Amino acid sequence: MKKRIVNIFTLIITLVLILLFLKLINYKCIYRELFNIYCAGCGFTRMIESMINLKFYQAFRYNPLFFILFIIFIPYVVYQVYLYIKYGNIKKPSLKLLIILVIIGVVI
Numbered sequence: 001m002k003k004r005i006v007n008i009f010t011l012i013i014t015l016v017l018i019l020l021f022l023k024l025i026n027y028k029c030i031y032r033e034l035f036n037i038y039c040a041g042c043g044f045t046r047m048i049e050s051m052i053n054l055k056f057y058q059a060f061r062y063n064p065l066f067f068i069l070f071i072i073f074i075p076y077v078v079y080q081v082y083l084y085i086k087y088g089n090i091k092k093p094s095l096k097l098l099i100i101l102v103i104i105g106v107v108i
Contacts, residue, residue: 047059047063
Protein backbone atom coordinates (compact mmCIF):
# COMPACT_ATOMS: atom_id res chain seq x y z
CA MET A 1 0.00 0.00 0.00
CA LYS A 2 2.89 2.37 0.71
CA LYS A 3 4.21 1.76 -2.80
CA ARG A 4 0.84 2.78 -4.28
CA ILE A 5 0.80 6.00 -2.26
CA VAL A 6 4.35 6.76 -3.43
CA ASN A 7 3.20 6.12 -7.03
CA ILE A 8 0.34 8.61 -6.63
CA PHE A 9 2.66 11.28 -5.20
CA THR A 10 5.15 10.62 -7.99
CA LEU A 11 2.41 11.15 -10.57
CA ILE A 12 1.29 14.40 -8.92
CA ILE A 13 4.85 15.72 -8.73
CA THR A 14 5.43 14.79 -12.38
CA LEU A 15 2.31 16.66 -13.50
CA VAL A 16 3.34 19.73 -11.51
CA LEU A 17 6.83 19.62 -13.01
CA ILE A 18 5.38 19.38 -16.53
CA LEU A 19 3.20 22.41 -15.83
CA LEU A 20 6.18 24.37 -14.47
CA PHE A 21 8.28 23.36 -17.48
CA LEU A 22 5.60 24.58 -19.91
CA LYS A 23 5.44 27.86 -18.02
CA LEU A 24 9.23 28.16 -17.98
CA ILE A 25 9.65 27.71 -21.72
CA ASN A 26 6.66 30.01 -22.40
CA TYR A 27 4.86 27.31 -24.38
CA LYS A 28 2.61 28.60 -27.16
CA CYS A 29 -0.07 26.75 -29.08
CA ILE A 30 1.29 25.58 -32.43
CA TYR A 31 -2.18 25.65 -33.98
CA ARG A 32 -2.63 29.30 -32.95
CA GLU A 33 0.83 30.24 -34.16
CA LEU A 34 0.24 28.70 -37.60
CA PHE A 35 -3.39 29.65 -38.26
CA ASN A 36 -3.99 32.52 -35.77
CA ILE A 37 -7.16 30.75 -34.53
CA TYR A 38 -7.78 29.53 -30.99
CA CYS A 39 -8.01 25.74 -30.69
CA ALA A 40 -10.08 23.85 -28.10
CA GLY A 41 -7.05 23.50 -25.83
CA CYS A 42 -5.88 27.12 -25.91
CA GLY A 43 -5.69 28.57 -22.42
CA PHE A 44 -5.47 25.19 -20.69
CA THR A 45 -2.16 25.89 -18.94
CA ARG A 46 -3.31 29.35 -17.87
CA MET A 47 -6.58 27.79 -16.67
CA ILE A 48 -4.71 25.29 -14.47
CA GLU A 49 -2.51 28.08 -13.07
CA SER A 50 -5.58 30.16 -12.25
CA MET A 51 -7.24 27.21 -10.53
CA ILE A 52 -4.12 26.63 -8.45
CA ASN A 53 -4.27 30.30 -7.43
CA LEU A 54 -8.02 29.85 -6.65
CA LYS A 55 -9.07 32.31 -9.36
CA PHE A 56 -11.91 30.21 -10.73
CA TYR A 57 -13.67 32.93 -12.73
CA GLN A 58 -10.44 33.76 -14.54
CA ALA A 59 -9.83 30.02 -15.12
CA PHE A 60 -13.30 29.68 -16.64
CA ARG A 61 -12.63 32.60 -18.96
CA TYR A 62 -9.36 31.08 -20.22
CA ASN A 63 -11.00 27.81 -21.30
CA PRO A 64 -14.66 27.17 -20.39
CA LEU A 65 -14.87 23.69 -21.92
CA PHE A 66 -11.94 22.18 -20.08
CA PHE A 67 -12.84 24.06 -16.90
CA ILE A 68 -16.26 22.40 -16.75
CA LEU A 69 -14.89 18.99 -17.74
CA PHE A 70 -12.12 19.35 -15.16
CA ILE A 71 -14.62 20.14 -12.39
CA ILE A 72 -16.78 17.17 -13.40
CA PHE A 73 -13.76 14.89 -13.68
CA ILE A 74 -12.28 15.65 -10.21
CA PRO A 75 -14.63 13.35 -8.21
CA TYR A 76 -13.97 10.54 -10.69
CA VAL A 77 -10.20 10.91 -10.32
CA VAL A 78 -10.43 11.03 -6.52
CA TYR A 79 -12.50 7.83 -6.58
CA GLN A 80 -9.97 6.13 -8.86
CA VAL A 81 -7.10 7.14 -6.56
CA TYR A 82 -9.03 5.71 -3.62
CA LEU A 83 -9.57 2.40 -5.46
CA TYR A 84 -5.92 2.27 -6.47
CA ILE A 85 -4.64 2.87 -2.94
CA LYS A 86 -7.10 0.48 -1.30
CA TYR A 87 -7.27 -2.38 -3.81
CA GLY A 88 -4.29 -1.84 -6.12
CA ASN A 89 -6.23 -1.67 -9.37
CA ILE A 90 -7.86 1.00 -11.46
CA LYS A 91 -11.36 0.59 -12.81
CA LYS A 92 -11.74 1.40 -16.50
CA PRO A 93 -14.20 4.19 -17.31
CA SER A 94 -17.62 3.00 -18.33
CA LEU A 95 -19.06 3.66 -21.74
CA LYS A 96 -21.82 5.76 -20.14
CA LEU A 97 -19.26 8.08 -18.57
CA LEU A 98 -17.43 8.52 -21.86
CA ILE A 99 -20.71 9.27 -23.68
CA ILE A 100 -21.67 11.86 -21.05
CA LEU A 101 -18.28 13.57 -21.40
CA VAL A 102 -18.62 13.67 -25.18
CA ILE A 103 -22.14 15.14 -24.93
CA ILE A 104 -20.95 17.80 -22.50
CA GLY A 105 -18.06 18.62 -24.83
CA VAL A 106 -20.38 18.98 -27.81
CA VAL A 107 -23.03 21.03 -25.97
CA ILE A 108 -20.51 23.46 -24.53
